[in-house]
Amino acid sequence: xxxxxxxxxxxxxxxxxxxxxxxxxxxxxxxxxxxxxxxxxxxxxxxxxxxxxxxxxxxxxxxxxxxxxxxxxxxxxxxxxxxxxxxxxxxxxxxxxxxxxxxxxxxxxxxxxxxxxxxxxxxxxxxxxxxxxxxxxxxxxxxxxxxxxxxxxxxxxxxxxxxxxxxxxxxxxxxxxxxxxxxxxxxxxxxxxxxxxxxxxxxxxxxxxxxxxxxxxxxxxxxxxxxxxxxxxxxxxxxxxxxxxxxxx
Amino acid sequence: xxxxxxxxxxxxxxxxxxxxxxxxxxxxxxxxxxxxxxxxxxxxxxxxxxxxxxxxxxxxxxxxxxxxxxxxxxxxxxxxxxxxxxxxxxxxxxxxxxxxxxxxxxxxxxxxxxxxxxxxxxxxxxxxxxxxxxxxxxxxxxxxxxxxxxxxxxxxxxxxxxxxxxxxxxxxxxxxxxxxxxxxxxxxxxxxxxxxxxxxxxxxxxxxxxxxxxxxxxxxxxxxxxxxxxxxxxxxxxxxxxxxxxxxxxxxxxxxxxxxxxxxxx
Ligand code: SF4
Ligand code: SF4
Ligand code: FES
Ligand code: FES
Numbered sequence: 222x223x224x225x226x227x228x229x230x231x232x233x234x235x236x237x238x239x240x241x242x243x244x245x246x247x248x249x250x251x252x253x254x255x256x257x258x259x260x261x262x263x264x265x266x267x268x269x270x271x272x273x274x275x276x277x278x279x280x281x282x283x284x285x286x287x288x289x290x291x292x293x294x295x296x297x298x299x300x301x302x303x304x305x306x307x308x309x310x311x312x313x314x315x316x317x318x319x320x321x322x323x324x325x326x327x328x329x330x331x332x333x334x335x336x337x338x339x340x341x342x343x344x345x346x347x348x349x350x351x352x353x354x355x356x357x358x359x360x361x362x363x364x365x366x367x368x369x370x371x372x373x374x375x376x377x378x379x380x381x382x383x384x385x386x387x388x389x390x391x392x393x394x395x396x397x398x399x400x401x402x403x404x405x406x407x408x409x410x411x412x413x414x415x416x417x418x419x420x421x422x423x424x425x426x427x428x429x430x431x432x433x434x435x436x437x438x439x440x441x442x443x444x445x446x447x448x449x450x451x452x453x454x455x456x457x458x459x460x461x462x463x464x465x466x467x468x469x470x
Numbered sequence: 471x472x473x474x475x476x477x478x479x480x481x482x483x484x485x486x487x488x489x490x491x492x493x494x495x496x497x498x499x500x501x502x503x504x505x506x507x508x509x510x511x512x513x514x515x516x517x518x519x520x521x522x523x524x525x526x527x528x529x530x531x532x533x534x535x536x537x538x539x540x541x542x543x544x545x546x547x548x549x550x551x552x553x554x555x556x557x558x559x560x561x562x563x564x565x566x567x568x569x570x571x572x573x574x575x576x577x578x579x580x581x582x583x584x585x586x587x588x589x590x591x592x593x594x595x596x597x598x599x600x601x602x603x604x605x606x607x608x609x610x611x612x613x614x615x616x617x618x619x620x621x622x623x624x625x626x627x628x629x630x631x632x633x634x635x636x637x638x639x640x641x642x643x644x645x646x647x648x649x650x651x652x653x654x655x656x657x658x659x660x661x662x663x664x665x666x667x668x669x670x671x672x673x674x675x676x677x678x679x680x681x682x683x684x685x686x687x688x689x690x691x692x693x694x695x696x697x698x699x700x701x702x703x704x705x706x707x708x709x710x711x712x713x714x715x716x717x718x719x720x721x722x723x724x725x726x727x728x729x730x731x732x733x734x735x736x
Contacts (some may be wrong), residue, residue: 233481235479237482284515285595287490287491288485288488288489289489289594289595290595308488310481313481314480315480316480318482322660331588353683354683354684354690355681355683365566374595381602381603382477382693402681402683404682408725419605422582422603422605422606424584424611425552425580425581425584425589426581426584426590426591427581428595432594435732441670445670445676446670446678449670449674450619450674452616452617455615
């Protein structure tokens with residue numbers, strides 16, 4: 222059942238690099254990561270690739286296959302025709318370390334910039350009480366495996382390196398949304414979403430949602446609801462008047 | 471192209487995209503669809519004729535409500551608020567800012583035209599052609615944040631279309647009647663309502679803004695219902711756009727005498 226597939230794999234480092242051609246065996250049931258491993262085992266022993274679970278759960282093997290940001294371990298070879306040349310490149314938004322491995326520390330930096338969960342004053346950890354319906358919405362966001370494919374695909378930073386400083390990216394704006402929707406979080410996150418984390422840069426073109434391997438509705442369920450909350454606070458004159466008279470939520 | 475290949479430390483890949491699928495198809499279809507609607511809408515808005523069928527009480531949606539003194543007799547169900555301001559100021563122009571504003575600031579249409587018209591980005595992982603990008607942080611795009619006000623305005627507009635549909639159950643001898651036009655208007659107004667209700671601002675107002683659903687069971691229920699529609703917002707945006715265009719076309723053809731309405735009852 223096996224056949225020989227043409228692969229183009231990007232090899233290089235932060236200074237230089239390019240696409241290298243390979244002809245490599247493919248067997249039934251394999252995924253792209255299997256082929257990369259076969260290359261390592263046969264033709265390119267020093268080919269660098271990051272992976273861990275091979276089950277779409279650790280988020281390590283993010284790369285771009287035929288130009289589309291995907292997990293190497295979750296992309297089946299059966300989705301390609303036998304005569305198709307398959308191009309594998311590292312994620313383009315982050316600095317490359319070697320071959321398919323990129324330095325994703327941008328994302329860790331952005332994670333640190335978000336203040337952590339803050340319970341209301343006086344409530345001790347053993348006393349957190351929440352209803353299931355109140356946490357359900359944020360539970361969707363907890364499915365995130367931190368593959369950073371959304372961060373990589375978002376054109377705000379992918380096409381504009383200079384925006385990296387002022388834009389947290391979809392994954393971390395989603396984190397802000399998660400905390401903002403959390404029934405026990407006492408921190409005010411709405412103004413910070415717009416000012417510190419750059420929510421206004423997002424133009425809701427949904428590429429983050431399109432590439433998310435966990436199928437999280439990032440744009441519909443996190444970013445747009447967060448934009449609406451920002452609009453309540455910053456752009457809605459009626460709310461400004463109303464909030465003088467009543468307390469929030 | 472912008473900084474992509476040159477940004478320090480990134481993998482050196484010159485191609486704007488390495489995608490091999492037909493990524494340009496979706497923006498092309500969107501562009502074409504919206505252009506057809508814009509051209510049709512412009513022609514119709516300035517035609518200032520063929521919008522009212524007196525014997526069946528069909529009013530074309532582009533001319534509803536007809537609020538100008540130049541409106542054909544019988545077509546102004548809600549009064550004539552505006553005087554005759556010359557041939558360039560046709561009746562649709564008084565309502566258009568609200569209807570158009572609702573669609574222009576809609577979260578789905580924003581995605582559609584940012585991608586298809588402004589190419590920002592044309593498709594995922596395809597570099598956009600602009601050197602600078604500030605998203606929706608500055609004027610004019612920061613104005614997208616007032617979308618909810620257009621949502622408020624969309625409700626009376628949908629109510630007016632509902633009324634137009636109710637009175638379109640009208641036969642030639644003056645009593646009850648149903649024609650193909652009536653059915654088309656029923657479908658259209660249903661899609662308009664579904665699109666309006668599925669709005670993201672509506673979802674937020676109904677309950678999305680809450681952090682404690684458990685304290686507001688009614689709003690939680692409303693939020694759940696709106697969320698069901700909201701999940702289909704893109705489909706509803708297109709379906710209602712097409713239906714409003716076709717309904718208008720049908721009424722205009724009947725009103726102009728090009729075709730005669732297919733009568734089902736009276
Ligand atoms: S929807 Fe917003 S955050 Fe997501 S990819 Fe598009 S611009 Fe980036
Ligand atoms: S939100 Fe989805 S695409 Fe983004 S990091 Fe998490 S799992 Fe990956
Ligand atoms: S190796 Fe863990 S997600 Fe692919
Ligand atoms: S989001 Fe589309 S109509 Fe409000």
